[in-house]
Amino acid sequence: MKRLRYFAWRLLALIPILAGVTLVTFLISHAIKGDPARVLAGDMADEATLASIRRQFNLDKPLPIQYLTYVSNLAHGNLGMSYQSRRPVAESIRAALPATIELALTATLFGTAVAIPLGIVAAVKRNSTVDHIIRVGSVGGVSLPVFWFGLVLLVLFYRQLGWLPAGGRYDPRLVPPADHTGFLLLDSLLAGDPGAFWLGLKHLVLPAFVLGYGYMALVARMVRSSMLEVLSQDYIRTARSKGLRDGRVVYGHALRNAMIPTLTVVGMGVANLLGGAVLTESVFGWPGLGKLSVDATLSLDYPVIMAVTLIITTAYVLVNLVVDVLYGILNPQVR
């Protein structure tokens, strides 16, 4: 019951946060110099046209009313018009979102799947050579500039070895499999086309690795240090003295408890990963939200920048919610 109340409270706490986030993006887009009506209408527009655009987009109303309009538009999926393409931002977002989800999800899965065993090995074999290699690799991962790491791996795997493509999501000369889900790998499986799947995978592997590496490093470090903490506890000694095998102690007793503090860095890891996705997509020409937003940044296409900021932040807030809920489930103290 107590736990249920905790989850309900956590869910309610989302409302002010998301309201605040929309307020920030609204204020940022308002602080931008220049007259949005003029940008929408173009340089040639006369005063009458400008006035009608201001009326149409509520730009002549006081700020609080404009904010409410903005929020109500958001609630209806209206993210504004792109200055550049003069089309609804929501359209571009819808087209780019699956690519980003595919990339970020692959990177997170890869990162988690590698980080946990590495962290365990480093903790169990503390101060061994393996531990040192893992520690150096993980400190390095947190400090790597992802955009540079991506370029270096491109030189290696594309220029030198020729194993992987230079970027993009699919070979531009070929027709990708029919778009059902927006997720290329899934679509190629649905189309029963292993060739397309393989090609899609080859495009995905490098960006996902580059993006997932920093996350993996962060999580591996945390798994290691919380495993060390847990392994020194009395109940672990009790478990060992009962004659339990090492594997049983490590995986049965220690890991579950070590995962609790690890979960707290997952949120931070995902924040870095979402920021990193912007850079990774830009380096690899991956047609997702990050590339959309970087391209928009260069042309100062504010509605697109703000929409991407809002969506990535909402995703991050939701990930933190899931992390908190999992924390509540795993951690008996929250019960």
Add this chain to the structure above:
Amino acid sequence: MRNPSGRWTLILLVVIAVATIAAPLFTHYDPIKISMAQRLKAPSSAHWFGTDEVGRDVLTRVLYGGRLSLAMGLMVVILAGSVGTVLGLFTGYYGGSLDEILMRALDIVMAFPPLVLAMAVSAMLGPSLQNAMLATAIVQAPRFTRVVRSEVLLLRDAEFVQAARATGASDLRLLFRYILPNCFSSILVLATLSVGTAILTAASLSFIGLGAQQPTPEWGAMIAGGRTYLLDAPWYPTFPGVFIFAVVLSFNVLGDGLRDALDPRLRGRG
């Protein structure tokens, strides 16, 4: 500092800092001047790191760019650290509705992934070095406020603070003379780690095109410039990146080392 890796990284940082400050002693090339005849030359004895697309020496630009990147990292942290610390001191000490409002506002700022917010803010302010620094500082300040506030909450009712209060010390004197010095080790650890993050964030903004503009030598901007010539001149974007990596890594290791040294609870772990 007993941590050996902390000591080594400190030495590395000092070497890099000295090399960037004394750049004219190590290289006689001009970081800005164009010489098309020397365009995209591979590393050689004349140009250790090769040359860029307009014939400038990459080593020279890396060294001069280092001045900028290091100075930017330090200035961002000084700005974010001092604003964040003062906010943390007052909000933690006085509490009440001011504290409540400020902390909820910081929750909102921290709900944004840092780089994404930095991008939005510096896009709003307009692409330039100063704006990228300001955006990076805005993203970092809340961390200082949070850390300092939680320390103040523990310290404000400590016996030595109560004793000073009983002798008639003013609030300001209590905050800056008694409480702040005791927050110093946490601030130092966070600041060290933040320099690395700040350099990385500022370089990322420059890479996107929001920070330093051509022809200013800056590490992130150099990588962005070298990206176009990646296949013909891989050295060009590679070297500035090596320096970003080395400096950020050093600050992170140093910060970890400081934390271990200053926080007895963590000693012997990690």
